Amino acid sequence: MSKFYYGLITAVSILCFNLSVYAQQIMGYVHDADGKPVENATVRLEGSSNGTKTAPDGKFELPLPTAKAKLSIRAIGYLSIQEAIEKSSYQSGTIFTLAKDNRNLDEVVVSGTLKAVSKLESPIPVEVYSAKFFRANPAPTIFESLQNINGVRPQINCSICNTGDIHINGLEGPYTMVLIDGMPIVSGLSTVYGLNGIPQALIERVEIVKGPASTLYGSEAVGGLINVITKAPSNAPKFSLEAFGTTWQEYNLDLGGKFNIGSAQSLLGINYFNYSNPIDKNNDNFTDVTLQDRLSIFNKWNFARKDNKTFSVAGRYVYEDRWGGEMQWNKKYRGGEEVYAESIYTKRWEVMGIYDLPGSENFSLSVSANGHNQNSYYGNTPYMADQRIFFGQLTWNKTLKNHDLLTGLAYRYTYYKDNTPATDETSHTHLPGLFVQDEITFHPQHKLLLGARYDYNSIHGSIVSPRANYKWNSQDKSQVLRVGIGNGYRVANVFTEDHAALTGARDVVFEEDLKPETSWNANINYVKKFYSDNGSVFAIDASTFYTYFNNKIIPDYETDVKKIIYSNLDGHAVSKGISLNLDWAHHSGLKAMIGGTLMDVYSEENGERTWQMLTEKFMGTWTIGYNIKPIGLSIDYTGNAIGPMRLPVLTTKDEADPANNYIDPRPDKSKLFSIQNIQLTKHFKNGFEVFGGVKNLLNWTPTKGLPFLISRAHDPFEKIEDSKLPPFDPNYVYGPNQGIRGFLGVRYNLF
Numbered sequence: 001m002s003k004f005y006y007g008l009i010t011a012v013s014i015l016c017f018n019l020s021v022y023a024q025q026i027m028g029y030v031h032d033a034d035g036k037p038v039e040n041a042t043v044r045l046e047g048s049s050n051g052t053k054t055a056p057d058g059k060f061e062l063p064l065p066t067a068k069a070k071l072s073i074r075a076i077g078y079l080s081i082q083e084a085i086e087k088s089s090y091q092s093g094t095i096f097t098l099a100k101d102n103r104n105l106d107e108v109v110v111s112g113t114l115k116a117v118s119k120l121e122s123p124i125p126v127e128v129y130s131a132k133f134f135r136a137n138p139a140p141t142i143f144e145s146l147q148n149i150n151g152v153r154p155q156i157n158c159s160i161c162n163t164g165d166i167h168i169n170g171l172e173g174p175y176t177m178v179l180i181d182g183m184p185i186v187s188g189l190s191t192v193y194g195l196n197g198i199p200q201a202l203i204e205r206v207e208i209v210k211g212p213a214s215t216l217y218g219s220e221a222v223g224g225l226i227n228v229i230t231k232a233p234s235n236a237p238k239f240s241l242e243a244f245g246t247t248w249q250e251y252n253l254d255l256g257g258k259f260n261i262g263s264a265q266s267l268l269g270i271n272y273f274n275y276s277n278p279i280d281k282n283n284d285n286f287t288d289v290t291l292q293d294r295l296s297i298f299n300k301w302n303f304a305r306k307d308n309k310t311f312s313v314a315g316r317y318v319y320e321d322r323w324g325g326e327m328q329w330n331k332k333y334r335g336g337e338e339v340y341a342e343s344i345y346t347k348r349w350e351v352m353g354i355y356d357l358p359g360s361e362n363f364s365l366s367v368s369a370n371g372h373n374q375n376s377y378y379g380n381t382p383y384m385a386d387q388r389i390f391f392g393q394l395t396w397n398k399t400l401k402n403h404d405l406l407t408g409l410a411y412r413y414t415y416y417k418d419n420t421p422a423t424d425e426t427s428h429t430h431l432p433g434l435f436v437q438d439e440i441t442f443h444p445q446h447k448l449l450l451g452a453r454y455d456y457n458s459i460h461g462s463i464v465s466p467r468a469n470y471k472w473n474s475q476d477k478s479q480v481l482r483v484g485i486g487n488g489y490r491v492a493n494v495f496t497e498d499h500a501a502l503t504g505a506r507d508v509v510f511e512e513d514l515k516p517e518t519s520w521n522a523n524i525n526y527v528k529k530f531y532s533d534n535g536s537v538f539a540i541d542a543s544t545f546y547t548y549f550n551n552k553i554i555p556d557y558e559t560d561v562k563k564i565i566y567s568n569l570d571g572h573a574v575s576k577g578i579s580l581n582l583d584w585a586h587h588s589g590l591k592a593m594i595g596g597t598l599m600d601v602y603s604e605e606n607g608e609r610t611w612q613m614l615t616e617k618f619m620g621t622w623t624i625g626y627n628i629k630p631i632g633l634s635i636d637y638t639g640n641a642i643g644p645m646r647l648p649v650l651t652t653k654d655e656a657d658p659a660n661n662y663i664d665p666r667p668d669k670s671k672l673f674s675i676q677n678i679q680l681t682k683h684f685k686n687g688f689e690v691f692g693g694v695k696n697l698l699n700w701t702p703t704k705g706l707p708f709l710i711s712r713a714h715d716p717f718e719k720i721e722d723s724k725l726p727p728f729d730p731n732y733v734y735g736p737n738q739g740i741r742g743f744l745g746v747r748y749n750l751f
Helices: 002-023 131-135 142-148 190-197
Strands: 025-032 042-045 051-053 059-063 068-074 081-086 094-098 127-130 152-156 164-168 176-180 183-186 203-210 224-230 239-246 250-261 264-275 291-303 311-325 341-356 362-378 381-400 403-418 427-443 446-457 461-473 479-490 507-510 517-531 536-550 563-566 571-586 590-605 608-611 618-628 633-642 673-683 688-695 741-750
Touching: 042 059, 051 059, 068 094, 081 094, 127 131, 131 203, 142 152, 142 164, 142 203, 142 618, 142 633, 164 176, 164 224, 183 341, 183 362, 183 381
Parallel strands: 025 094, 176 224, 507 563
Antiparallel strands: 025 059, 042 051, 042 068, 068 081, 127 203, 152 164, 176 183, 203 224, 239 250, 239 741, 250 264, 264 291, 291 311, 311 341, 341 362, 362 381, 381 403, 403 427, 427 446, 446 461, 461 479, 479 517, 517 536, 536 571, 571 590, 590 608, 590 618, 618 633, 633 673, 673 688, 688 741
């Protein structure tokens, strides 16, 4: 009997022990914000070695050794969370929700390889900026919005008409290709004015590739490319409105909406911007900011097909009337010699479409066309130009085992005509091309991309552009290393790209027929993500770049202050540097993106090294935001810091007649400057938002501490005969000449 009771007691003890252990087990689920299970999330108890991974259904189980504990949950692509739990009150089966990390490595990008791939899988480093990023500092144009992106700087080129271009890693605007939905729409004449009419409300995201992309996109993509991706009608709100005004009396209105006709979905966007209040705070009798009246209309159609292939057509029309000049100017003085102004009328149309050919093979046809008409006067100098560009491209994508092949045929036709002495007759340029790339996957962690492009320019002949890129990622995909090398080329068109060739009183001189520029670029990119137990995600994105140019075209402002001399460099030029971006986000609503770039851009000729004009040695950017969820209030603090750059002064040294010497009182180097902004946004549950804040908090302008900004502003037509006076010149400018201003706006989205 004793053995029976002993056995019974032992069995009961074991059962009680097992029940005790089971009672100390916690079971729960991890889901994303859409309610979908998150697999392989790491779940552990702080202060202990107990941890586990979630199952495919998001389920996890852990022992609970104490009465109180803190549960930590993290997963790649999500913001980590921490939850305090108690054994006595914990309910088995609790669902824990992870918020998406908006800097997810798995975003879909198209700019690097001409096909949709996740950002993580792309061998080409592609930076992605969402529409939400740009809302932290609302602006009427994408040109102004890019000022808070590290390594990218909108450059103002004229203090009168405020034309500008976009520098990437210190290279001037003509080296940057701007695409809309992957199509080379913004080029030639529109490199100066074409970025001003892209409605912000229709932008889904902006993708940026730093470094040459000529292998896929051809000429102009030497410094990099900016691809503006517009919203698909299926993802856009039914109706959207954004309107704001500033204390300088600038007014901007964005309207958007979508509708269906049969199986087709359409997206319509209208942007109107007006600034009609001449201001002269630096007392030189010239407007500080260009007056503008601009209308832009965008329409996009997506057509449903039985085979689910793409058929999309879009169009845009932009009209702009802008002028800057002497405060007493009005239209009756246009083109005359009484009152100086730079008046530009721009009419621009664009159409673009993508059609995937039927059948089992992946053939896609992309077509675009645009026309740009410019009617302008720079004082009494007319510049009448007309440009039309047609572009067509057929691509084929094929996967064979571990090879992902992409090949294509491209053709670009450019018609150009203006009234400048350099354009004696209408220009017709034909540019057929062929490209091929092979993305080889050796291992889930190793990829190699090989590509080459051949173009035949009807003026300059054959051009070949090869490239190679390698990508490695860690097994958990928290680290990515990319190495690339490539060749680029660019055919220059001075009068459409360089505003200085038109404005002021300098004569334009060509010492020779300009040859295409060529370049070789090498770059290394490293990305690392860290996930902490306190619910934050920290990411490092570091790059180094080196570009070597032959035949570089550098305008010479210094040999003769009355001339701009253009020629190919008899030597070489270099752009090199390092760039670092730091991203931090916390589930509490606090986030920060801070970046900096150090660069050295110079030319070398006859053993003499020259620092490139209007190029900073370093720059920094930041975007810091905090979302106070309980009261629906967001705070955004954005800004940049731009280092010194060399400026085009007019100092002359006439050794034959020293009496004619002129010493420009303006410094030949700028000082460090910073543009900073702050914004508050109140979010309401019905999709309505009210936002307001202050731009240029420090009230910085390039006129600070200067005797004047515009040379010979008192005599713009040079009617005073005095050899000691410098020429009239408005090109001494390196930043926006607009001081502190408040803004207030509303935003509404109906889904």
